[in-house]
Amino acid sequence: MMPHSGRLQAWAGLTGRLLDLLFPARCVNCKSVNGSLCPACLATIHPITTPTCERCGHPLPSTQATCLQCTMHPLQITRIQSAVWHDGAMREAIHALKYNRRRDVARPLGKFLAEKMLASNVTCDVISSVPLHPARELERGYNQAELLALETSALTRVPYVRTLRRTRETADQIGLNGNGRRKNVANAFTAEASRVAGKNVLLIDDVATTGATLESCAAALFRADAHSVYGLTVARPRSYTT
Ligand SMILES: [Zn+2]
Ligand SMILES: [Zn+2]
Known part of the structure; x- marks a missing residue:
């Protein structure tokens, strides 16, 4: 006889398939x-194929290696890359994932992340994600960056670890300039050393604009003795000036 949890899982799977039939996505x-x-x-x-800064992923007018910002103030994070531009259908998809409870969109978006990761030959031992504040995660019911990281983990078979925690609520980054964004998320995260010490970490988020959130998470991962932190997001706006 099937154990209780097995029966529940089978029932949930059946209900899910029935709902898909009745209400197709x-x-x-x-x-x-x-x-x-x-x-x-x-x-x-x-996919993004035009020149970008080799450190922060900011779009560049020519094939120079690093942008002015990274030359003057090098980031701690090893590198940031994004798979596609944040416009058109991709902008709609990310908005639906974050604000319209469309968890199902994480699957196709995760494919973009896995493809970018494999194409970039990134060395990583574990995959992690930018955390939401617990209150916001409870309200939304999930963390969209974690769903994306779980899809990437399933496609690449690199294990996912939930290691970062937001230590304080931060204001929405929208409407803040580069400096404001950096100050807003400075020291807002901690990481559990037992999960990342000595490891190469692939850190996933939905969108990178200035990279301030990824940089702040990377600082926490380095405080927890991570070996390297590679930031990867699904999308990036075409232009952003600090
Ligand atoms: Zn840069
Ligand atoms: Zn369509």
Whole structure:
């Protein structure tokens, strides 16, 4: 006889499949009944191939290696990269994942992350994610960055560790300039050393604008003796000036 938890899991799986049949996922961009992000909308999303700063991932006008900001104030984080531009269907997808409870969108977005990670030949022992404040995670019901990291972990078979914690609530980064963003998230995180000491960590978030949040998380991971921290986000705005 199947154990109780096994029966519950089987029941949850059956209910999930029944719900999918009754309410098939609508595309977050064009609303067609053809998956979370339909093939036509997926085809409009392109990987970032133009020059970016080799440290912070900021778009650059030419193939110079690092941007002015990184030359003057080098980041602690080993590197930041993003898979695609934050516009069009991708902007809709990330908005739906964060604000419209569309957890299902994490799957196609996780594919972009895994592809970027594999194409970049990143050395990583564990995958982690930028944490939400516990109150915000409770309100949303999940942490979207963690869902993305779990998908990436499943696709690349690199283990996921939940190691970072937000030690204080921070204001929304939207509307703040580069300096404001850095101050807003400075020392806002701690990491558990037992999970990351000596490890190469791949740190996942949905969007990087200035990279201030990833940098603050990286500082916490380095305080916990991480060996390297590679920041990877699904998307990045095409332009941002500090
Ligand atoms: Zn669509
Ligand atoms: Zn840079």
